[in-house]
Amino acid sequence: MTGPRFYPALDITWPSAAASDLVERVIAAVDEMSPTAVEERPNGVRIFFSTPDERDRAQPVAARAATGASTACVSVSDEAWAERSQADLRPVTVGRITIAPPWAVVPSTGWDSSPIVLTIQPSMGFGTGHHASTRLCLRLLQNEDLARRAVLDAGSGSGVLALAAWRLGASQVTAIDYDPDAVSAARENFDRNGADHRLSLEVGDLTRVAASLRGRFDLVLANLTGAMLTRFAYELVGCLRAEGALIASGFQTAEVPELVTAFQAAGTGVTATIEEDTWVALRAVRQP
Numbered sequence: 001m002t003g004p005r006f007y008p009a010l011d012i013t014w015p016s017a018a019a020s021d022l023v024e025r026v027i028a029a030v031d032e033m034s035p036t037a038v039e040e041r042p043n044g045v046r047i048f049f050s051t052p053d054e055r056d057r058a059q060p061v062a063a064r065a066a067t068g069a070s071t072a073c074v075s076v077s078d079e080a081w082a083e084r085s086q087a088d089l090r091p092v093t094v095g096r097i098t099i100a101p102p103w104a105v106v107p108s109t110g111w112d113s114s115p116i117v118l119t120i121q122p123s124m125g126f127g128t129g130h131h132a133s134t135r136l137c138l139r140l141l142q143n144e145d146l147a148r149r150a151v152l153d154a155g156s157g158s159g160v161l162a163l164a165a166w167r168l169g170a171s172q173v174t175a176i177d178y179d180p181d182a183v184s185a186a187r188e189n190f191d192r193n194g195a196d197h198r199l200s201l202e203v204g205d206l207t208r209v210a211a212s213l214r215g216r217f218d219l220v221l222a223n224l225t226g227a228m229l230t231r232f233a234y235e236l237v238g239c240l241r242a243e244g245a246l247i248a249s250g251f252q253t254a255e256v257p258e259l260v261t262a263f264q265a266a267g268t269g270v271t272a273t274i275e276e277d278t279w280v281a282l283r284a285v286r287q288p
Contacts, residue, residue, distance in 0.1 A: 005181060006075045007036075008055040012062055013044035014069045022067065024252060024278060029065035030058040031227040036157075037131075044069065048076070050179055094138040097164055102192070116167045119192050120160050121185070133249040136274055136281035137161055137223050140247045146170040149218040152239050154206055155228070159186030161221045166199050174213075176204035210235040218244045226251030230262045237266040240286040249281035256280055
């Protein structure tokens, strides 16, 4: 039997409730260290990272940005978080799609009916569908005609977006993530939802696999961070066929101009942006 996973995190705590714009500045300040999740806590936030090194590098940066707050490096048991989740996480519905934890009782809908129900095992390291950026991606995704379309989910995490694209009718969905734990979690969720041969999953760093993926996809999904989207704009756009679409989220309102500029420079035209609680998603189309 394997033990619980532990995730490196940074606890940031103010003496009293902090203004939302101050919290957002702190999160933006550590964006370069690629945080994987943010959990709201009394008088503060807990920010998760892929590695202890990224967390440790983020601590002095957060300390400078978090005026009047204390910071502490912690390791959080996934098992303990999952136990708390059972009391807190409930199904969330976005358009036709409902994301539900395994313990939720959701009426059976059948393959072709609406809503589509996806069962996702909560994990603190990866998305459950409850974050605004995931909901925004799901909203934009449901506007796409996916019949006979090939989709790439870059930075798949729990696999929720890949599964959604599959259930919405994509003919091929490729999911990649550089984190082996994320790929393991996504594989478990694929099995939990009865995924078939149209879904494939692999460990992959976008900088290393972009050449093999170049020009293969009609749609690319990228729910990452603002810093990562800017850094990998050319690689993400390069995976698209001519006139293919990119749906990206994981960034906030203040980052929109930089992201739009980056994707335009990479050869796309931004056709839509949507927002929820200062989080933003955009749709861009590769120029012919």
